[in-house]
Amino acid sequence: MPTHVIVLGGGPAGYVSALHASQLGARVTLVDASGLGGTCLHRGCIPTKTLVSSCSLLDQLKDASKCGITINGDIDVSWPGALANVHRVINTMAGGIEGLLNNRKIEVINDEGWLADGHTVTLAGGGQVKGDYVLICTGSKPARPKAFPFDGHTVVTSDDLLHWSDLPTSLAIIGEGIIACEFAFIFASLGVKVTVVGMERLPAPALDTDISAVLLREMRKKGIKFVGGAPVESIECRDDGVAVSQKDKPEITAERALVCVGRIPNSETLHLEAAGVESGRRGEIIVDDFMRTSCPTVYAAGDVTGRVMLAHAASAQGKVAVEHILDHAPAAIDESKIPWAIFTSPEIGCVGLSEQEAGRxxxxxxxxxxxxxxLGKAQAMGKIAGMAKIVADASTGEVLGAHVMGAHATDIVHEAVVAIQQGMSVRELARAVHAHPTLSESVVEAAEDVFGLALHKVQ
Structure with missing residues (x-):
């Protein structure tokens, strides 16, 4: 009899795990109540990147005259039309995932489930599913601080945005992290007056400081106001909108407020104690490098573990878990080498250590x-904002980090992912001949600049 794996959750960790387990010969049951593809497809990565694509086209149309292209008449923005495009993409991809699961003969149960023990999942609609192993992939949700008056319309999280019937004239975004910054550029492109309110001095403070500083400059160029350096103490709903209060700073008013202050694991309804599964103070399920929990037959992957809350990390973790369950000699993931793809304007791609983290x-x-x-390609495209930065070990020359900001940066960074994964030296990276004219030349120029030898940089 094949090993029976029950996967709880159908997001990037769950459905990828289910496919991989079936591929390796397991019998798989996938239990999911929130829609195949999870938050990434329905409320996160894909909807926001579809909006980013619309905004990028809008920005290009606004600048068409610079390229000798005349557009007669006004360029109108339809929020309902943009959302219709988002839902078209979501439905197409959800159908694709369903087709993949059907093709692999994976049983899908559209229901909520929780642990009865280390082998059994209880279904909200009645009954139970028993298997050899349970793999928990239930993802995460936006943090909702109790002090803030969430109402789903005026004060919202990122989950609520796709339910707006119209756009606000002004928006206060609480939080300065990656999600907050992405939404700031989206809504600014759509004509909304945006203020980002954060605790830190720079936006996206987890990034290399040089990149964060350029991001702040680009925010200002887009008309986005950044008010950092103090925590938000309260959000007050008024007849004409919201008032945001920061410690020792002037009040900020807007029509609506978007709260982006992190995400928390979806574990509170899983009855973890029934299987003896340990969790942390934020509800994250504690796992080892092979995604094993404290219960030998229960594994967990993705955001619910609280480790690296990225869709591609979730998928990689799920595959490791499956390979360990099925004795396929998995290799543990080096989480320090997982890249970040950030869809601000311009994009940001980064992997490995920042200069500041290396110093710490x-x-x-x-x-x-x-x-x-x-770069000639950047000039030809009219996309000259941004930079590339390489961080190398001073003694060995090994590439430790790469940080790219500019057009298509989220694609360009992957050559650095491979370089870091393979332990390449910065000299080897600098000697790799890059085609001209391309945006990837920025990486080799930055590598050459480690030695002060970048030919196209004024020293």
Missing amino acids: RGIEVRCGTFDMRG
Whole structure:
């Protein structure tokens, strides 16, 4: 009899795990109540990137005259039309996932489930499913601080945005992290007056400081106001909108408020104690490098573990879990080498250590940078904002980190992912001949700049 794996949750960790387990010969039952594809497809990655694509086209149309293209008449923005396109993409991809699962003969139960023990999942609609192993992939949800008056319309999380029937004239975004920054650029492109309110001095503070500083500059160029350096103490709903109060700073008013202050694991309804599964203070399920929980027959992957809350990390973790369950000699994931793809304007792609993180670890580094404006391709595209930065070990020359900001940065960064994964030196990266004219030349120029040898940079 094949090993029976029950997968709880159908997001990037869950459905990928189910497909991989079936591929390796397991019998698979997938229990999911929130829609195949999870938050990533229905409320996160895909909807926001579809909106980013619409906004990018809108920005290009606004700048068409620079390219000798005349557009007669006004360029109108239809929020309902943009949402219709979002839902078209969601439905297409959800149908694709369903087709893949059907093709693999995976049983899908559209229901909520929780643990009865280490082998059994109880279904909300009645009955139970028993298997050899349970893999929990229930994802995460936006944090909703109790002090804020969420109502689903005026004060919202990112989950609520796709239910708006219209756009606000002004928006206060609470939080300065990656999700907050992505939405700031989206709504600014759509004509909304945006203010980002954060605790830190720079937006996206988890990034390399040089990148965050350029991001702040680009925010200002887009008309986005950034008010950092103090926590938000309250959001007050008024007849004409909201008032946001920061400690020791002037009040900020807007028509609506979007709260982006992190995500928390979806574990509170799983009855983890029934199987002896340990969790942390935020509800994250504690796992080892092979995604095993404290119960030998229960594994967990993705956001519910609270480790690396990224869709592609979730999928990779799910595959490791499945391979360990089925004795296929999995390799543990080096989470320090998982890339980030950030869809601000311009995009940001990064992997490995920032200069600041290397310093905190006591590693002496040498860094090289190169501005996108120095590239012929960037000039030809009219996309000159941004930079590339390489962080290298000063003693060994090994590439420790790469940070790219500019057009298509989320694609370009992957050559650095491979370089870091393979332990390449910065000299090897610099010697790799890059085609001209391309945006990827920024990476080799930054690598050459580690030695002060970037030919197209004014020293």
